[in-house]
Amino acid sequence: MKFKRASLLAGLVVPVLATPVLAHNFTIGKIAIGHPWTRETAATQSVGGGFLNIRNNGKTADRLVSASSPFAAEVQIHTMSMDGGVMKMRQLKDGITIPAGQTVELKPGGLHIMFIGLKQPFKKGGQIPAMLKFQKAGSVKVSFAVQPVGSAAPMEAGHAGH
Amino acid sequence: MPDIDDMPAGGIAAIRKLLWLMAAVAALLGALLYFGLEGSGADKQTPVAAKMPFGGPFELTGADGSVLTEQSLAGKPYAIFFGFTRCPDVCPTTLSRMALWRKQLGKDGDKFNIVFVSVDPARDKPADIGSYVELFDTPIIAATGTDAQLAQIRKGFGVYVKKVPLDPAKPGGDYTIDHTAGVFLMDAQGHLSSIIDHHEAESTALDKLRMLVG
Ligand SMILES: [Cu+2]
Numbered sequence: 001m002k003f004k005r006a007s008l009l010a011g012l013v014v015p016v017l018a019t020p021v022l023a024h025n026f027t028i029g030k031i032a033i034g035h036p037w038t039r040e041t042a043a044t045q046s047v048g049g050g051f052l053n054i055r056n057n058g059k060t061a062d063r064l065v066s067a068s069s070p071f072a073a074e075v076q077i078h079t080m081s082m083d084g085g086v087m088k089m090r091q092l093k094d095g096i097t098i099p100a101g102q103t104v105e106l107k108p109g110g111l112h113i114m115f116i117g118l119k120q121p122f123k124k125g126g127q128i129p130a131m132l133k134f135q136k137a138g139s140v141k142v143s144f145a146v147q148p149v150g151s152a153a154p155m156e157a158g159h160a161g162h
Numbered sequence: 163m164p165d166i167d168d169m170p171a172g173g174i175a176a177i178r179k180l181l182w183l184m185a186a187v188a189a190l191l192g193a194l195l196y197f198g199l200e201g202s203g204a205d206k207q208t209p210v211a212a213k214m215p216f217g218g219p220f221e222l223t224g225a226d227g228s229v230l231t232e233q234s235l236a237g238k239p240y241a242i243f244f245g246f247t248r249c250p251d252v253c254p255t256t257l258s259r260m261a262l263w264r265k266q267l268g269k270d271g272d273k274f275n276i277v278f279v280s281v282d283p284a285r286d287k288p289a290d291i292g293s294y295v296e297l298f299d300t301p302i303i304a305a306t307g308t309d310a311q312l313a314q315i316r317k318g319f320g321v322y323v324k325k326v327p328l329d330p331a332k333p334g335g336d337y338t339i340d341h342t343a344g345v346f347l348m349d350a351q352g353h354l355s356s357i358i359d360h361h362e363a364e365s366t367a368l369d370k371l372r373m374l375v376g
Contacts, residue, residue: 041246042297049250054363063288076328079341080251082360086322087252087343091329116328116336149297150258 012057023147024154029137030058031098035154038115040124042080043137048072050130050144051154062136065095069130073117075133080110083154089114095135108152113144122146191304216354217242220315222305225292230305239355239374240275240303242346242373244321245281250361252296252343259364260345262273262302263371264323266364273375274347274368275337279315281323312348319352347374 026033036052056062067075077092096111098104106112115128122128127143134140147155173356218232241260245253257278264271277296286294295302307314316323321342328336343360347349347370356370 005333040297042290042294045295046245046285047250049254078250082343085342085344085359087249087339087360088326088327088340089249089251089338094330108251108255112251149254150261150299152255152258 005050005089012035019160026142028134028140030092031056031134031140033132033139033140033142036130036142037151037154038122038128038144039148039149039151041118041122043121045121046116046117046118049108049117050128051108051112052086052142053103053105053142055098055103058136059100060136061100062098062134064098064132065135066133067113067130069115069128069129072115073118073119075130076116078112078114080112111154124148182247204305205248206258215316216352217315217348219256220318221311222307222315223288225288225295225304227288230303235275235277235348236345236352237350238275239350239359240348241371242277242279242319242348244281244316244319244323245277246280246339246341247280247286247290249339254344255359256343257295257302259367261298262280264300266368267375270372270375274371275303276300277305280304281312281316281321282313283307284311302349321345347371347375
């Protein structure tokens with residue numbers, strides 16, 4: 001699998017083997033994707049949530065319209081909200097708009113990618129390949145880092161942060 | 163989707179109101195005591211909410227097939243949460259938080275049980291919830307039950323549960339479950355001590371747990 005690395009790594013002489021613990025970014029056109037991650041799943045669990053940041057460096061809005069992964073029967077885009085103490089999750093059939101010059105965060109407690117019908121459990125430390133399709137920028141292959149189930153944020157966001 | 167019936171939304175909100183009301187009553191009693199009216203029958207300053215019978219009776223099946231009731235849980239405080247293993251976000255987040263709280267309480271961490279009840283019996287079999295809770299690196303009592311058993315415990319706790327198709331155009335297809343996301347803290351006598359909301363600060367949650375086990 002060949003991924004487009006973000007410009008962050010472009011100018012550095014970094015051997016490829018070092019990338020799993022370093023920044024984990026992808027770009028397609030004006031869209032920059034930061035730190036896709038997911039949580040490990042139990043043997044019998046059939047879904048997983050995926051989280052990432054999407055930045056639109058363009059001058060016009062774009063839209064994440066769909067996603068897919070060879071590791072799941074289906075990948076959907078979801079919103080999650082709390083309503084009077086009740087969790088509600090809904091599919092966003094029209095995807096997520098990424099306004100020009102802005103970053104949209106998919107994170108626990110809100111927007112997320114949902115892997116449905118897992119072909120095998122997500123193992124801690126692994127990478128889950130997926131394809132994200134944008135209306136204007138086109139499709140980009142990314143990989144979701146599988147973090148411990150207790151994770152609330154991406155671990156590869158930079159060690160200065162923790 | 164007939165097997166999970168609706169309950170009025172905002173069950174937690176209603177319980178919160180009740181707790182506030184009881185706190186207000188307690189404050190009033192406290193004021194009366196302070197102003198020397200202790201002869202009026204108010205005997206001691208037990209938290210009023212802790213006297214409220216709550217949640218039971220119920221009967222569920224544990225991950226190992228054993229029977230779990232309010233009686234078998236009695237004798238030790240517990241934190242009980244309702245969810246389902248196909249929840250990608252709130253359920254793993256909450257169970258992880260509970261595991262962390264237990265660690266943060268140090269020696270007091272083993273003074274309460276963590277209970278996870280799956281409200282998705284059609285898909286979560288006892289063994290499924292068993293392997294699910296093993297992910298969280300702390301002992302968690304996992305349970306589920308028949309539709310009737312789950313309806314009973316949901317009613318006891320005022321837990322809202324509703325199946326919602328992931329694709330409204332395919333009502334018979336895959337579904338998600340809207341569900342109450344709060345954690346109920348029960349004392350050793352099986353009475354409600356407090357509720358930890360999904361958005362509550364960790365420090366508040368820990369204070370509530372310390373009160374529970376203290
Ligand atoms: Cu959930």
